[in-house]
Structure formats: structure tokens, C-alpha cells
Amino acid sequence: MARPSRVRRSIACCLLAAAALTGAARADQPQWGYQGRHGAQAWGDLAPGFATCKTGRHQAPIDIRDADTTKAALPEIRFGYMPARGRMVNNGHTIQVNMPPAGGIGLADGEYQLTQYHFHAPSEERINGRRYAMGVHLVHRDAQGKLAVVAVLMRLGKENQALKPLFARLPARPGDKVTLPLLNPIAMLPPDRGYYRFTGSLTTPPCSEEVSWQVLKQPVEISAAQLHAFRRLYPMNARPIQPRNGRTIESD
Ligand SMILES: [Zn+2]
Structure with missing residues (x-):
């Protein structure tokens, strides 16, 4: 088994490779x-x-069963995002927005910079077996290369204003890119920031572990038209549920 520092370096390396990816496949x-x-x-x-x-x-995603969670005094996630012009790319697996340095989050173990966010349809995480129409993963990295993801679940409902500028110009073909207007990712979050926490992995190859997962409990809404716009490009890009293998899932 690789030592944690080696794993972290390899995760950082793979993320850099992913950021450099311009098309469906290299x-x-x-x-x-x-x-x-x-x-x-x-x-x-x-x-x-x-x-x-x-x-x-310790793979992700998992089905979070309330009955199996451990009540914990989880500190609030300190969101310190700033408005920035992200670069939205169709990377052949999802629509991803690569971010310039524009703040990040504070967790109990330190500060993490937001590097990118991307979408899955349907949601990868399930809560008590329930899958949502879509989900967004906000991927953060600390100075040592450790990853922390904040997952926001999305259910069908009214039009999502925060996603309007993105979903109006989704890059249609793998490799296509669009520079977005000045947006603050905070707008994608629900008002209630309560969350589940567990240790998992990237949900795409190479499935590297030691990723800290924060899944917000309160979903946000997207319209059927928004969901359709994404699913026209990616009808299904969710990895199946992975075994929990005795991991602790903390809940605030
Ligand atoms: Zn993801």
C-alpha cells in the first residue's frame, strides 16, 4: 500500500493531467x-x-443511510469563494468548469482551494437509497495536494438561476471550451449547509483514495429543461454505488 504522501502526489499529478486534457481521450x-x-x-x-x-x-460514491451515520460535532464548512471567470470544458466525461484561484473552503483539517467543479446525471451519491436528478462536485485541493469534494444534490423543480449562465452555453462536443462570465460558485449552494462527511475516492479513474467528501444534505433545484440540456450531452455519467466497507459516515 502506498504511503499517504505518495498517494497525494499521484492524485495531484492526475488532476493536473485532467486539467490539461482537451478532448475525449488522450x-x-x-x-x-x-x-x-x-x-x-x-x-x-x-x-x-x-x-x-x-x-x-474506500471508494465513492456511497449510499448514505441515516441509520448508519455517526452524530458528530462537525464544524461548519467555511466557504470563501470569490467571483471568477471559470473555463467550462466538455472533457468527454462531463461538463467541467476549471477555476482560476478564487478562494475555497475551510475544513477542520485546513484550507482547500477550489480547482474545478463538474456535473453528474443522475447524482452519484444516494441518501437513504434515493438518487437525485443531478449532482455537482466542487473539487478542492490543499497545499499538500489532498483533495476535498463538496457534493450538492439537485432535484427537479424550478429553474436554477445560478446554473443559467452555464447551461445556456454548454459546450456540445468533447474538447469544446467556453469562458464563463464572472460567477461566484457560492450561488450553487443550498441555504442550509448541513452535511455528511466520509473518506472516499475520486469517482472516475484512477479512483484515487484519501479524498475527503462533504455531501450537503439539502438539495437545490433544477428545471426539467436544464436537466434535459445536460442529458442531451451526457445521458448517464454516474458511477454505481460502492461498498461502505465499515467506514464511518459523520453527520451533523
Ligand atoms: Zn464527480
């Missing part, structure tokens, strides 16, 4: 997807670097 990156022979069940066998997808014991 010559040195094995093809992967959500269905068929490159689907989630096969990820661990597609490349030696993806082995954690099948051997990892």
Missing part, C-alpha cells in the same frame, strides 16, 4: 466510460494505473 489515457465494455465495472482492468477502481476499499 493517446496515453485508456478510454473509459459509463456503459459497455469500458463501463464502470471494467475500469479497474483498463490500465494498471486504474487498479484502485477495483481493489480500493
Whole structure:
């Protein structure tokens, strides 16, 4: 098993590689997807670097069952996002917004900068077995390369004003990019910031572990038209639920 510092370095390296990715696939990156022979069940066998997808014991996403959570005095997540012009890219697996330095979050173990956020349809996390129409993952990194993700669940309802500037110009083809107007990611969060916390992994290859997950309990809403706009590009980009393997899920 790799030492934590090595794992962190490899996560940082893979994220940099992902940020440099301009199209659906790079010559040195094995093809992967959500269905068929490159689907989630096969990820661990597609490349030696993806082995954690099948051997990892702390994988994500998980189904968060209230009955299995541990009440904890979780500190509030200190959101310190600032308005910034993100770069929205269709990376062949999702729509992702790469962020310039524009603040981040404070957790019990330190400060994390927001590096990117991206979407899944349906949501990857489930709460008491319930899956939501969509979810957004806000990915943060600390000075040592450790990752912390904030997940926001989205259910069908009224039009989401915060997502309007994005969903009006979703880049249609893998590799397409759009520079967004000045936006503050705080607008995507629900008013109630209560959350579940657990240790998991990236939900895409290479499925690296030691990722700190914060799943906000209160969902936000998106309209059917917004969901449709995303699903026209990505009808299904959610990894299946992974075993909990005795992990503690904290709840505030
Ligand atoms: Zn994600």
C-alpha cells in the first residue's frame, strides 16, 4: 500500500493531467466510460494505473443511510469563494468548469482551494437509497495536494438561476471550451449547509483514495429543461454505488 504522501502526489499529478486534457481521450489515457465494455465495472482492468477502481476499499460514491451515520460535532464548512471567470470544458466525461484561484473552503483539517467543479446525471451519491436528478462536485485541493469534494444534490423543480449562465452555453462536443462570465460558485449552494462527511475516492479513474467528501444534505433545484440540456450531452455519467466497507459516515 502506498504511503499517504505518495498517494497525494499521484492524485495531484492526475488532476493536473485532467486539467490539461482537451478532448475525449488522450493517446496515453485508456478510454473509459459509463456503459459497455469500458463501463464502470471494467475500469479497474483498463490500465494498471486504474487498479484502485477495483481493489480500493474506500471508494465513492456511497449510499448514505441515516441509520448508519455517526452524530458528530462537525464544524461548519467555511466557504470563501470569490467571483471568477471559470473555463467550462466538455472533457468527454462531463461538463467541467476549471477555476482560476478564487478562494475555497475551510475544513477542520485546513484550507482547500477550489480547482474545478463538474456535473453528474443522475447524482452519484444516494441518501437513504434515493438518487437525485443531478449532482455537482466542487473539487478542492490543499497545499499538500489532498483533495476535498463538496457534493450538492439537485432535484427537479424550478429553474436554477445560478446554473443559467452555464447551461445556456454548454459546450456540445468533447474538447469544446467556453469562458464563463464572472460567477461566484457560492450561488450553487443550498441555504442550509448541513452535511455528511466520509473518506472516499475520486469517482472516475484512477479512483484515487484519501479524498475527503462533504455531501450537503439539502438539495437545490433544477428545471426539467436544464436537466434535459445536460442529458442531451451526457445521458448517464454516474458511477454505481460502492461498498461502505465499515467506514464511518459523520453527520451533523
Ligand atoms: Zn464527480
